[in-house]
Amino acid sequence: MKSIFILIIVLLMATPGFSQVDDYSEDVKKCIKSNGTLSYYEGVIDQMFVMLEKQFANQNVPKTTWEEVKTIKVDAMKELAQMMVSAYRGHFSHEDVKNMNSLYNSKAGKNMFKPEQLTEGDKVVLSEFYKSDTGQKVLGSQESITESMSKISEMWSGDLYKSVIDKLSEKGFNL
Numbered sequence: 001m002k003s004i005f006i007l008i009i010v011l012l013m014a015t016p017g018f019s020q021v022d023d024y025s026e027d028v029k030k031c032i033k034s035n036g037t038l039s040y041y042e043g044v045i046d047q048m049f050v051m052l053e054k055q056f057a058n059q060n061v062p063k064t065t066w067e068e069v070k071t072i073k074v075d076a077m078k079e080l081a082q083m084m085v086s087a088y089r090g091h092f093s094h095e096d097v098k099n100m101n102s103l104y105n106s107k108a109g110k111n112m113f114k115p116e117q118l119t120e121g122d123k124v125v126l127s128e129f130y131k132s133d134t135g136q137k138v139l140g141s142q143e144s145i146t147e148s149m150s151k152i153s154e155m156w157s158g159d160l161y162k163s164v165i166d167k168l169s170e171k172g173f174n175l
Contacts, residue, residue, distance in 0.1 A: 099134040103125075
């Protein structure tokens with residue numbers, strides 16, 4: 001009975017920790033969606049399929065097979081997002097991610113990706129952000145985060161390509 005009570009206490013104490021991890025992950029996912037990272041990689045997947053369809057053109061792969069194989073995109077994007085959460089965790093606190101999300105959700109944050117639309121007010125907001133502790137972390141970690149993201153991208157895209165080739169091969173289509 002005593003051990004059950006201890007187990008219950010341990011589980012109750014661990015629950016907020018799991019919640020914080022989930023909150024962190026969800027906030028990073030919002031961040032990489034807002035800053036365009038996810039849409040960039042969705043485009044990468046789309047381009048990969050265009051390339052593969054050309055490579056397999058002489059195999060006469062039916063449209064239905066391509067549609068089935070392309071369903072891998074949803075899981076691939078989830079996997080990529082989770083990998084990016086790990087990269088962010090090594091560089092930014094949850095508070096930093098929240099601050100980045102606040103910036104990206106502001107008018108200035110949305111305009112920062114469209115320089116022709118940046119107003120003087122937007123420039124002031126961006127300048128203040130980059131002077132903040134979070135902004136300094138972003139600037140100071142650019143090289144490191146770029147290296148992490150590059151490794152993630154390389155590993156993820158290689159695994160994705162292999163998965164698609166394997167699925168096509170299972171259906172009798174080979175290069």
